[in-house]
Amino acid sequence: MKRIVSLTVNGRRREDAVADDLLLIDYLRELAGLTGTKRGCDGGECGACTMLLDGEPALACLTLAARCEGRQIETIESLAANGRLNRLQQAFHEKLGTQCGYCTPGMIMAAEGLLRREPHPSEAEIREALSGNLCRCTGYVKIIESVQAASGDAS
Amino acid sequence: MQVLNGFVLRRPASIAEAAALLADPGARALAGGTDLLANLRHGLDRPATLVDLTGLAGLDKLDWADTGVAIGAIVTVARLARDPRVIAELPALAQAARSIAGPGHRSAATVGGNLCLDTRCVYYNQSEAWRRSNGYCLKREGDVCHVAPQGTRCHAAYSGDLAPVLLALDAQAEIASPAGGRRSPLGELYRDDGAQHLTLGRGEFVIAVHVPAPAPGVRMAYRKSRPRGAIDFPLAGVAVALAASDGRIESLRVALSGTNTHPRLLEGTGELAGQAIDNALFARLGKLVQKQVSPMRTTVTPANYRRQVASALAQRLVKELAGVS
Ligand SMILES: Cc1cc2nc3c(=O)[nH]c(=O)nc-3n(C[C@H](O)[C@H](O)[C@H](O)COP(=O)(O)OP(=O)(O)OC[C@H]3O[C@@H](n4cnc5c(N)ncnc54)[C@H](O)[C@@H]3O)c2cc1C
Ligand code: SF4
Ligand code: FES
């Protein structure tokens, strides 16, 4: 079955006809053309698809698009304003928090959710906020340092 | 991309409507979807209808009273983990909530979904192709259990983190059904069968859990063993509620997850009342746990490790809560 959903994606209202069984990750990547949100596993294991749903980090691969009526979705594409990277993107770039880059959109969106709630998180809070996001390249240390740098708390 | 099975999504506006929709044999309840949608992606079920419970008014509340708290079924696990009053008054419940999956799951995951999540097994939580090439198994589509091939039952492990805490705190489940509703001790929600671990009838679903206020002096904690420090389900999860004075046990309740097909309240702890909290007590407690858990080869970690770790965690938590080093 298809239904019309209206939702906000990266600040823009959209209205689309979506099938009941369409996952938000496919909605974002295929329908909205926003491929920044990555698919790293077959469901809920890796965090690569993390985006913000009403400001809270959530997994696009375990979310039904048809249930997003009236909700606010923010993806990695929303962060840079006027061609300028936001503080997390800039910090991941400078502190080598990104290598192959596949986990990076999910990492940054999880960290963005954290910094909005807690602008100066402790290292333990950063680790907890990123604990659902896997990275196969960096070994995580540089990622944590990047988040610390973005919060202005670099050591 | 077509990864899900073409179900129809229904979004009922009332409990009665939800119960009526769920009475259809092809319908399944959908809450946060963090267990169900992952399982559907693995082809573990092909429901005709998903009945979304998250729009039901009144089920998203924490209702505090002198006698205890009623937790609505669609309260999220993230909220439980962060709620200051839960942290202060029911710390073990907040600890368990914090230990569930990762932050991206917890923002969607609900209390009702956590209580009712499917049982788990290495031969079951796999892709369709993996299971097909292994001849499926008794729990779904096959007729042999690869864990205990001689047997005729499924041993998949119940692995939810909230249930042991709620059992240790003597909570009750409030259940809606097409005929009205009922309330029963949480333990009665479960049965000892990995292929059908819930006692809910057609059209029935959990609408709340009622947690009685702990007696004065009760201390509580939850801890789980798992391969990684996040994301993973418990290999063994142990909840303890303890009251002690003068180095003796006044009351003790222990409940476990990850070790059986259902969350299990440890029997025989009543007889430990009045006992001195010493090594002899820890040995007795450890034996009780070892006797009553029945981990099977359903995880990559050996069953005997899960038995030992359940016993060790129970002893350690009692030690810590009693302030014995
Ligand atoms: C990578 C990963 C790691 C995980 N780690 C953990 C973990 O460490 N600990 C843990 O406990 N869980 C874990 N989970 C499982 C899951 O995220 C949680 O159990 C979550 O709380 C399930 O809640 P939900 O609302 O998302 O349930 P859903 O997926 O919506 O539902 C789960 C099941 O319960 C049924 N159901 C839902 N609500 C009700 C209700 N009110 N009444 C009756 N039936 C209902 C559904 O029909 C379904 O069968 C993990 C999942 C993933 C993908
Ligand atoms: S315990 Fe046996 S029947 Fe149950 S899921 Fe595992 S292999 Fe299948
Ligand atoms: S794609 Fe791996 S968690 Fe969503």
Ligand code: FES
């Ligand atoms: S940078 Fe490659 S997976 Fe993280």
